[in-house]
Amino acid sequence: MEELEVPQVLTIAGTDSGGGAGIQADMKTMQERHVFSTCVVVAVTAQNTLGVLDVEVMPKRIIDHQFQALAEDFDIQVSKTGMLANTAVVETVVENYQKYDLGPLVVDPVMIAKGGAKLLSEDAIDAVRTKLIPLAYLITPNLPEAEKLAEMEIKNNQDVRSAARKLRQLGAKNVLIKGGHFSDQPESRDYVLFENGKEMELTGPRFETENTHGTGDTISSVIVSELAKGAELKEALQVGKAFINAAISNGIKVGHGHGPLNHWVYQNGESK
Ligand SMILES: Nc1ncnc2c1ncn2[C@@H]1O[C@H](COP(=O)(O)OP(=O)(O)OP(=O)(O)O)[C@@H](O)[C@H]1O
Numbered sequence: 001m002e003e004l005e006v007p008q009v010l011t012i013a014g015t016d017s018g019g020g021a022g023i024q025a026d027m028k029t030m031q032e033r034h035v036f037s038t039c040v041v042v043a044v045t046a047q048n049t050l051g052v053l054d055v056e057v058m059p060k061r062i063i064d065h066q067f068q069a070l071a072e073d074f075d076i077q078v079s080k081t082g083m084l085a086n087t088a089v090v091e092t093v094v095e096n097y098q099k100y101d102l103g104p105l106v107v108d109p110v111m112i113a114k115g116g117a118k119l120l121s122e123d124a125i126d127a128v129r130t131k132l133i134p135l136a137y138l139i140t141p142n143l144p145e146a147e148k149l150a151e152m153e154i155k156n157n158q159d160v161r162s163a164a165r166k167l168r169q170l171g172a173k174n175v176l177i178k179g180g181h182f183s184d185q186p187e188s189r190d191y192v193l194f195e196n197g198k199e200m201e202l203t204g205p206r207f208e209t210e211n212t213h214g215t216g217d218t219i220s221s222v223i224v225s226e227l228a229k230g231a232e233l234k235e236a237l238q239v240g241k242a243f244i245n246a247a248i249s250n251g252i253k254v255g256h257g258h259g260p261l262n263h264w265v266y267q268n269g270e271s272k
């Protein structure tokens with residue numbers, strides 16, 4: 001029997017027991033985009049749509065062994081990082097990514113959950129800036145994350161452009177600054193700065209909803225999946241934006257707080 005070759009991808013992040021963000025959102029999204037997903041769990045969160053109850057960071061030994069187990073058996077085409085918790089984890093991830101061949105790296109520099117919980121300690125931001133960003137093929141901060149990493153305030157579109165240039169100077173090849181937090185604007189607008197200096201905007205309607213738990217994880221996981229299937233970055237970003245628009249606008253009723261997205265609805269450009 002002939003077996004199907006499928007692209008293999010990796011998410012390095014924290015879990016969300018509520019299933020809407022973190023590793024669970026990543027793997028659900030990757031499954032929807034028809035790639036085989038693997039994971040390195042660096043932290044476990046006790047979480048639901050109302051917030052984060054507790055966090056346990058994994059010891060270095062088990063993080064190292066997860067990388068080793070994957071590297072010895074799988075052929076990972078593209079990897080991504082999400083919640084990395086603290087400096088020690090950032091350094092362990094950097095060490096392992098440099099040790100093994102895990103394809104281009106998409107860095108989603110998760111810092112604070114929608115409900116306000118800290119998912120990266122303040123002192124780890126420096127390690128992300130100086131050790132992780134230089135490895136990134138693409139970095140995908142939201143506005144507050146871009147402000148921290150670029151060490152500047154972002155008040156308007158010109159500031160977004162300056163912050164993206166700073167992030168490129170830190171070593172990220174390509175930069176996507178997500179505009180989900182510009183909530184006073186009528187449309188959702190994300191900004192992209194490519195490695196050749198070209199720019200692009202990803203725009204769409206802004207939906208009035210509380211149900212945006214895991215938007216950042218989801219869009220970066222679509223991008224990882226499309227890249228693994230051989231798409232150019234521009235196309236991967238456009239599929240990501242279309243997927244997120246469909247996943248937000250066709251909302252599902254789960255939980256009592258910031259609800260999760262509809263990960264099923266986007267089917268090759270067709271939503272409900
Ligand atoms: N209310 C909304 N309507 C339309 N698009 C949105 C909305 N909220 C977020 N988005 C889009 O979702 C994507 C993720 O952006 P966002 O800024 O929310 O990332 P994030 O804060 O990292 O997400 P999270 O922390 O929830 O994982 C972007 O493409 C953004 O434009």
Ligand SMILES: Cc1ncc(COP(=O)(O)O)c(N)n1
Nearest residue numbers: 014015021022113114213214
């Ligand atoms: C484990 C984990 N990773 C990422 C997020 C960010 O998602 P959001 O900002 O939507 O809460 C999260 N809440 N939990």
